[in-house]
Amino acid sequence: MNRKVVIEMEHIRTQFGPKVVHEDVSLKVYEGEIYGLLGGSGSGKTTLMREMIMLLRPAAGRVVVLGHDLMRIKPSQAQALRSQWGVLFQFGALFTSLTVAENIAVWLREYTKLSDATIMRIVRSKLKMVGLDPDVGKLYPSELSGGMVKRAALARALVMDPKLLFLDEPTSGLDPVSAEAFDNLITQLRSLLGLTIVMVTHDIDTIFNVIDRMSVLGEGRVAAQGTLEEVLKSDHPFIRQFFGGNRAKARILEKECHGK
Ligand SMILES: Nc1ncnc2c1ncn2[C@@H]1O[C@H](COP(=O)(O)OP(=O)(O)OP(=O)(O)O)[C@@H](O)[C@H]1O
Ligand SMILES: [Mg+2]
Structure with a gap:
């Protein structure tokens, strides 16, 4: 299957003064998928999303969104491109x-x-x-x-x-019932409107129910990448830690039992 790439990041390096936030981060988001950006607090999820929507320029690397190379885009094209995505900011x-x-x-x-x-x-x-x-x-x-x-x-x-939607922690602060209802709404709108969605999330339920593929950030790099099955196979210590909590363990067990 030849899927259309909507977002491509290659060898991204992000630095604030001496602090390196991303080192050699690469990912591809395909049309129609819900792509998760995961990782601990401060791992650079919001920053990576800001680089996808032209709010921040990486120190090095390449970002291509809807066929436009963001490092070379002209201001007139940038404005037109901005109108093709919608954003729900973390504290928005x-x-x-x-x-x-x-x-x-x-x-x-x-x-x-x-x-x-x-x-x-x-x-x-x-x-x-x-x-x-x-x-x-x-x-x-x-x-x-x-x-x-x-x-x-x-x-x-x-x-x-928009055809492209960016959501930064959309269910944070919601009770589990409201969070699940919001997750269902997102998946329905994806199908109804043919959206491609990039979502930053910590929420274990969202990761199991909504996300198609993901990148897990840790220590500035991509610790694991792919579908949930692929990511769970990783024995990277960061992945063990991220999915090692009781709620995640219960969901993994449930998934194995139901073959979901
Ligand atoms: N404009 C900035 N100037 C300096 N440092 C920054 C700036 N923006 C982000 N950082 C730093 O980059 C790192 C990553 O921040 P970011 O907000 O992307 O993390 P995050 O993964 O979204 O965290 P959280 O889960 O808490 O939202 C943090 O150490 C943060 O302090
Ligand atoms: Mg954030």
Whole structure:
């Protein structure tokens, strides 16, 4: 099978002063997959994602997204490229002084000349798409539950109909039931909208239920890469440690028993 590569990173080195965050990190994300970036806190997951979306330039290496070499891209092409992805940032809460609808409409107002009525129609359709009642648009972020805030932020990330979606710890801070519901929403939207998704996550359930392939970062390098089966076969000490917790062990056992 000849799958289309949507993101390719080659030999990435990232450095802040003397601190080396990534050394020789390479990965490929294929069209239609949900790709996980895993690793301990401070291992450089968010930083790697920032390099994929042109918020940070690596010290060395090559990043190609949707066929564009980000190290050589012209500013005029960069703007067009940015509109082809949506991002849910790790601490990307909504603007607290704006209603949910105004939050979702921000990019449309900034980058399009659509009428107010059309913008509001799009906002309502995005709210429905993420499982929220369109009336939620009238509320302020402080009036929403944690799960609703994540859904509203997802609606904002999807407002420009991107083909590529970046999610940084989308279920962190949610209770297990809301986290599972959010995971289900992500997999449904992937199929419905034909999305390719890069997701940073620590969540063991998400890793087992949602992620197709992944890179696990450790000590600046890729400790293991591939499907969950492939990663679990690795005897890299970092992988043993990452999947060595009780919850992960229980899920591995469950997986082996059910052959899932
Ligand atoms: N702009 C910056 N200047 C200096 N150091 C930075 C900068 N951005 C990130 N770092 C450092 O790079 C390392 C990786 O940070 P990053 O936020 O990518 O980690 P992470 O894997 O996303 O962690 P977490 O799971 O806690 O979100 C950290 O040591 C961080 O302090
Ligand atoms: Mg992070």
